[in-house]
Amino acid sequence: MRKMGFREFLFIVPILLLIGIFSLWPVLQSFTYSFFDFQLNDRTKSGLYLNERFNVDLYKETSLYVDRFISQDMETITGEEDKANAEEVIDQLNSLDEEFDNEEGVITISSEQKKQIEAAYENADSTVQTLADNYELQQEENLPLLVEDIKNSLIESNFIGFQGYKKALQDHFVLDALKHTLVFTFASVALELVLGLGMAMVMNQGIRGKGFIRTTSLIPWAIPTAVAALMWSYLYDGSAGVVAEIFSNIGLLDEPTDLMQTGAGAMTAAILADVWKTTPYMAILLLAGLQNIPGSLYEASSIDGAGRVQNFFRITLPLLKPSILVALLFRTLDAFRIFDLIYVLTGGGPGGSTETLSVYSYKVMFGQTNFGYGSVVVMIMFVCVAIISTIYVKFLGTNIMDRN
Amino acid sequence: MMANNAGAEKKGFGWPFWIMLIFYLVIIVFPFIWILITSFKQTGEIYGNNPFSIIPENPTMxxxxxxxxxxxxxxxxxxSLIVSGVTTVYIVIVATFAAYAISRFDFRGKNILLGIVLAVSMFPQMIVIGPIYNLFIDLGWTNSYWITLPYSSITLPMAVWILVTHFNQIPLALEESARIDGASAFQTLYKIVFPLAAPGVFTVAIITFITAWNEFVLAITINSNSEYHTVPVAISFLRTQFEILWGQVAAATILVTIPTLVIVLLFQRQIVNGLTQGGVKE
Structure with a gap:
């Protein structure tokens, strides 16, 4: 094997760039998002702000008016103490004005500066309150609002640490979504495995028309999931859908409309559509494994008097185990991440009863533009996916990596 | 191999076997047949008193x-053709170089690179969508064909994985003799390895094309303008209309299935190879 020099290194530069920018960076970024209250529809939260920030423009404008309005009333304020207080407020505001004289827009400030501004605000607030109580001020209604703006010019950091995770673990939407995801994953993968294995064994018989069966099997897998989902939403439709009609005729449903309008019905419908789409794929993966089992093994066991059932459990299943595990790994992960099918078929409805983690996180991110919390849900999914993969890889042994 | 194990198990399978096979084919094909019938029915008939007749009363286009x-x-x-075509071309090139390097060169971090490739193929696509969306907004790349770049996160891992398996099956001896004759790494790749790896590369191209063609989340999020809708997105928008015209849904489904059908008919052997080599074979 050739050692890697500079020229050889060029071979992997493109993949490093692509994976780095479009796969790894987004993952790290999502991880970062999850620690912030990051919401695009709120201007004070539409970025990742680790530090306190200060809206200098707003502050300068406000302090100008506060200064002017209080000064207007200096004549009216007769009490010595009140006068001194009012002057102190003006002085404080002016000294802050000088401090930020060269700044504009929104800037990052130190915690020391933040305390100064807060102190100025509190002082102004209480003083204006007292003045308003004791005297007839010209701007009695506007002053408190202006003073509030001093506080508003301070923008809090939206770093929230693990609070998003804490919220998510108590959020019944997340827990329900997790439950729906697990139900969907378990039911669809189990059905696909059983039916796929059956079909693989049927296809493994030396029959004519094998090419035709294979082509037919590939079509559901090859068409876009969104297209398949829309097709099934027609077949499942309560008034025009033939599958809903058939189900109700054979007694599975009371009314054809029940299929898409009850939670259990919609979940079943989604599972069946997924089974339709991916069982053939499962069958093809398992067929490849079956074809690697030497026929001589079956011959030998027949001579020893083994029946077909025994053959299945003693030869087929053990030898097929690696293929089954790999197929299960891919299918479990795909089912766990399911988005397109549910999003187009049910939209997560009715009443959120088919909302999976993917669908929920997408709705939080792009429906509510809450990227922070959406990323928390995504990170929870990420952890689940990591757990699922680890379990399968443990079962598989290390032979996935060893092959290379 | 197929022939001898088939022979061993063939005897004894009678009518249950055929019933199962026919049942399977009917279930797979039935939705398409039904959609095809619906696409020729008039709207009145689809919603009318007799919505389940097999023959359209007044066929219409x-x-x-x-x-x-x-x-x-x-x-x-x-x-979809543009986006999937561009993705296929650049992914195949990038994956071929990467897989060749992984298969032939000795370098530190090789297992880490493979591990990352495998991990990327496993993590949920939702995890990249938020940051990619914000990145594209910042760059002004939404509603453009730049969307082909993030498609790498769903297509590249599979492509590399299949190609590494392929290169590992090509004997080293040929390249070594080329090197002795003074060929550079690029020349060896271009003149010796490429021709031998062509079937594998072609398989990867087909699988990549189908994966890109079917992509939905990135397309609907980043290219929301209808001028840039790909097939899955355009189809999904037929559903979210104020009223759902099943006749149009059916006709659209038939139209967009045709390209897929052609690809499957022409390249089913490569597809099956790709699917099984992406998983486990040996």
Whole structure:
């Protein structure tokens, strides 16, 4: 094997760039998002702000008016103490004005500066309150609002640490979504495995028309999931859908409309559509494994008097185990991440009863533009996916990596 | 191999076997047949008293005309061809170089690179969508064909994985003799390895194309403008209309399935190879 020099290194530069920018960076970024209250529809939260920030423009404008309005009333304020207080407020505001004289827009400030501004605000607030109580001020209604703006010019950091995770673990939407995801994953993968294995064994018989069966099997897998989902939403439709009609005729449903309008019905419908789409794929993966089992093994066991059932459990299943595990790994992960099918078929409805983690996180991110919390849900999914993969890889042994 | 194990198990399978096979084929094909029938029915009939007749009363091509003229389904097919075509070309090139390096060169971090590739193929696509969306907004790349770049996160891992398996099966001896004759790494790759790896590369191209063609989340999020809708997105928008015209849905489904059908018919052998080598074979 050739050692890697500079020229050889060029071979992997493109993949490093692509994976780095479009796969790894987004993952790290999502991880970062999850620690912030990051919401695009709120201007004070539409970025990742680790530090306190200060809206200098707003502050300068406000302090100008506060200064002017209080000064207007200096004549009216007769009490010595009140006068001194009012002057102190003006002085404080002016000294802050000088401090930020060269700044504009929104800037990052130190915690020391933040305390100064807060102190100025509190002082102004209480003083204006007292003045308003004791005297007839010209701007009695506007002053408190202006003073509030001093506080508003301070923008809090939206770093929230693990609070998003804490919220998510108590959020019944997340827990329900997790439950729906697990139900969907378990039911669809189990059905696909059983039916796929059956079909693989049927296809493994030396029959004519094998090419035709294979082509037919590939079509559901090859068409876009969104297209398949829309097709099934027609077949499942309560008034025009033939599958809903058939189900109700054979007694599975009371009314054809029940299929898409009850939670259990919609979940079943989604599972069946997924089974339709991916069982053939499962069958093809398992067929490849079956074809690697030497026929001589079956011959030998027949001579020893083994029946077909025994053959299945003693030869087929053990030898097929690696293929089954790999197929299960891919299918479990795909089912766990399911988005397109549910999003187009049910939209997560009715009443959120088919909302999976993917669908929920997408709705939080792009429906509510809450990227922070959406990323928390995504990170929870990420952890689940990591757990699922680890379990399968443990079962598989290390032979996935060893092959290379 | 197929022949001898088939022979061993063949005897004894009678009518249950055939019933199962026919049942399977009917279930797979039935939705398509039904959609095809619906696409020729008039709207009144689809919602009417007899919505489940097998033969359309007054066959019409109106739905096809509508989805082509009004719903821009041909434009969506065109967009999908561009996006999937571009993705396929660059992914195949990048993956071929990477897989060759992984298979032939000795370098530190090789297992880490493979591990990352495998991990990327496993993590949920939702995890990249938020940051990619914000990145594209910042760069002004939304509603453009730049979307092909993030498609790498769903297509590249599989492509590399299949190709590494392929290169590992090509004997080293040929390249070594080329090197002794003074060929550079690029020359060896271009003149010796490429021709031998062509079937594998072709398989990867087909699988990549189908994966890109079917992509939904990135496309609907980043290219929300209908001028840049790909097939899955355009189709999904037929559903979210104020009213759902099943006739148009059916006609659109038939139209967009045709390209997929052609690819499957022409390249089923490569597809099956790709699917099984992406998983486990040996």
């Amino acid at each position: 109106q739905h096809y005309a509508d989805v082509i003229m009004e719903k821009g389904i041909l434009r969506a097919i065109g967009n």
